[in-house]
Amino acid sequence: MNEKEIFERICRGDEKSLEFLYKKYYRMMTKMVITNSGTEEEARDIYQDALIVFWQKATSGKLVMTAKISTYIYSICQNLWRKELDRKKRLSNEEKDLPVAQDTESEERNKIVAQCIEQLGETCKKVLMYYYFEEMSMQDIADKLGFANTDTAKTKKYKCKKKLDELIKTQYSERDFLD
Amino acid sequence: MAVERDFELLDDYLSNRLSGEERSAFEKKLDTDPELKQEVKFQQDLVEGLRKARMAELKSLLNNIPIAPVQGGQSSTLLKTGSWVAVTGLVATALYFYFVKNEATEEIVTPAPVVTEQPERQPVSPEENETKPATSETKEGVDKVETKEPAKASDKVTEPVERAESKKPKIKAYDPSTEEPEGAVEKYEREQFEIISRAFVTSSIEVETDNTDKKYTFHYVFKNGKLVLYGGFEKHLYEILEFISDDKRTVVLFYKSNYYLLDVNKSTPAVLSPIHDKKLLKKLQEYRGNQE
Numbered sequence: 001m002n003e004k005e006i007f008e009r010i011c012r013g014d015e016k017s018l019e020f021l022y023k024k025y026y027r028m029m030t031k032m033v034i035t036n037s038g039t040e041e042e043a044r045d046i047y048q049d050a051l052i053v054f055w056q057k058a059t060s061g062k063l064v065m066t067a068k069i070s071t072y073i074y075s076i077c078q079n080l081w082r083k084e085l086d087r088k089k090r091l092s093n094e095e096k097d098l099p100v101a102q103d104t105e106s107e108e109r110n111k112i113v114a115q116c117i118e119q120l121g122e123t124c125k126k127v128l129m130y131y132y133f134e135e136m137s138m139q140d141i142a143d144k145l146g147f148a149n150t151d152t153a154k155t156k157k158y159k160c161k162k163k164l165d166e167l168i169k170t171q172y173s174e175r176d177f178l179d
Numbered sequence: 180m181a182v183e184r185d186f187e188l189l190d191d192y193l194s195n196r197l198s199g200e201e202r203s204a205f206e207k208k209l210d211t212d213p214e215l216k217q218e219v220k221f222q223q224d225l226v227e228g229l230r231k232a233r234m235a236e237l238k239s240l241l242n243n244i245p246i247a248p249v250q251g252g253q254s255s256t257l258l259k260t261g262s263w264v265a266v267t268g269l270v271a272t273a274l275y276f277y278f279v280k281n282e283a284t285e286e287i288v289t290p291a292p293v294v295t296e297q298p299e300r301q302p303v304s305p306e307e308n309e310t311k312p313a314t315s316e317t318k319e320g321v322d323k324v325e326t327k328e329p330a331k332a333s334d335k336v337t338e339p340v341e342r343a344e345s346k347k348p349k350i351k352a353y354d355p356s357t358e359e360p361e362g363a364v365e366k367y368e369r370e371q372f373e374i375i376s377r378a379f380v381t382s383s384i385e386v387e388t389d390n391t392d393k394k395y396t397f398h399y400v401f402k403n404g405k406l407v408l409y410g411g412f413e414k415h416l417y418e419i420l421e422f423i424s425d426d427k428r429t430v431v432l433f434y435k436s437n438y439y440l441l442d443v444n445k446s447t448p449a450v451l452s453p454i455h456d457k458k459l460l461k462k463l464q465e466y467r468g469n470q471e
Contacts, residue, residue, distance in 0.1 A: 018237075019244050026246050048241045052234060060195070113228030125232075132194050132226045133233035161190070168225060 003111055010058045013136055018055055022048075025070055027153035029077050036081060040129050046084065060135035109177060116167040124160035131157050189219060193226045386419060388412040398448040399432070399441055406430070406441065411446060420466060431463060438463050 001009075001019065009017040026047065033043035052075050057063040064071065097152060117125060131134045138150040138157075146151045171177075191197050192205050209216045386406045389395075395409035406419065418433040430441040437453040438460060456461055 015240065019240070020337055021247065022241050022244055048238055051241065052237050055237065109224055110228060110231075114232060117228055117232050128229050129233040129236070133230045135194055135196070164225060168221075172221075 003069055012140055013059050013134055032077055033081050046077055046080050050080055110172045113168055127157050127160050186420050395448045395450050399451055400445050400448040401445055
């Protein structure tokens with residue numbers, strides 16, 4: 001597979017190509033973190049996050065690649081790692097003085113949302129994820145999930161979203177989260 | 180509950196499908212419509228939840244991909260070898276930042292040019308070289324990743340904090356954008372210059388010295404990935420500079436103020452002859468000067 005091919009596949013949400021990229025640049029990218037005072041685990045984490053950012057940008061069609069994929073991923077890695085170092089620095093400076101305020105209600109809400117997502121069927125989950133995370137086009141979603149056409153994809157998305165809305169709202173109202 | 184038309188608009192808003200103009204118009208509307216605002220807040224939680232769930236899925240997908248281990252056991256033997264100076268650390272090549280700044284900053288518009296000459300620049304400070312891989316869009320993406328808290332990340336925060344504290348978050352870099360070989364084959368040293376200019380420097384090569392050989396007095400050979408130096412090397416410090424740029428690798432020996440190119444494919448001992456190419460020498464001196 002050449003660069004262009006890989007990129008095109010990634011844009012269509014092909015996970016196999018993502019795996020391929022992951023392996024291809026694993027050492028190169030993790031090395032940057034490791035040689036900049038990161039542990040191997042941190043390096044892997046940063047690299048994975050960077051790759052996912054890249055993936056998301058590509059699938060949403062917001063990325064026009066004219067440089068090499070590796071250059072792009074590398075710079076994301078750099079940014080993420082720099083931020084992480086900053087965060088750790090801040091954390092070590094402020095740890096004692098400023099305990100992190102716990103927003104239990106919003107935590108609770110997040111938990112409910114996560115549980116409700118889990119209750120959805122596999123296809124529903126995928127449709128919504130592809131739509132909101134990958135920000136894929138309806139055509140790509142239809143292709144990927146084997147729907148007849150974009151209209152089917154749209155309807156499916158609409159219904160799944162409604163279902164999730166209802167699930168969450170029911171839970172929220174049970175716990176008085178809805179005003 | 181908002182009307183259906185609003186609902187669709189809201190959905191486009193949440194999934195970043197509105198243009199800048201539409202977006203600000205929608206946000207304006209939000210300010211005047213508390214009910215809609217409330218709904219948006221709810222929907223944002225929902226969409227955020229979906230994104231997090233998907234991210235977790237992708238993370239676990241990546242985590243399950245086996246990665247072949249690096250040739251093991253090298254580092255411990257390395258320490259034993261002892262008589263050489265390991266050159267570690269990345270060297271920030273000006274070129275890298277030059278590229279990244281130009282390509283990545285502006286949504287990556289220009290293809291990476293094949294550069295044969297580089298401006299000499301020192302590594303830039305993190306503030307200056309804040310490489311933005313894309314416009315604010317990417318920033319947004321980056322933030323998204325940052326805000327979520329992977330279970331693992333929180334576990335490991337405490338340990339490396341001290342190290343990080345003493346170290347400024349300065350990212351040294353190399354340029355990974357050299358996967359394919361150049362079209363034209365130039366002179367060997369010139370080629371190495373190309374690689375070196377874009378590569379980062381490290382050294383993971385195990386070195387052995389041998390001054391017992393009568394025939395080889397100032398020679399080298401690569402044996403099973405190990406570098407053997409023939410001659411009276413122990414008395415003096417030498418440095419191995421290994422430049423890695425994707426699949427290309429160049430090894431340079433620094434010894435008594437001379438630089439020697441080492442061909443990693445040499446399987447029979449070859450005599451060490453100093454590098455003459457002035458440009459290459461200059462580059463190498465730059466690198467050595469940059470070592471911390």
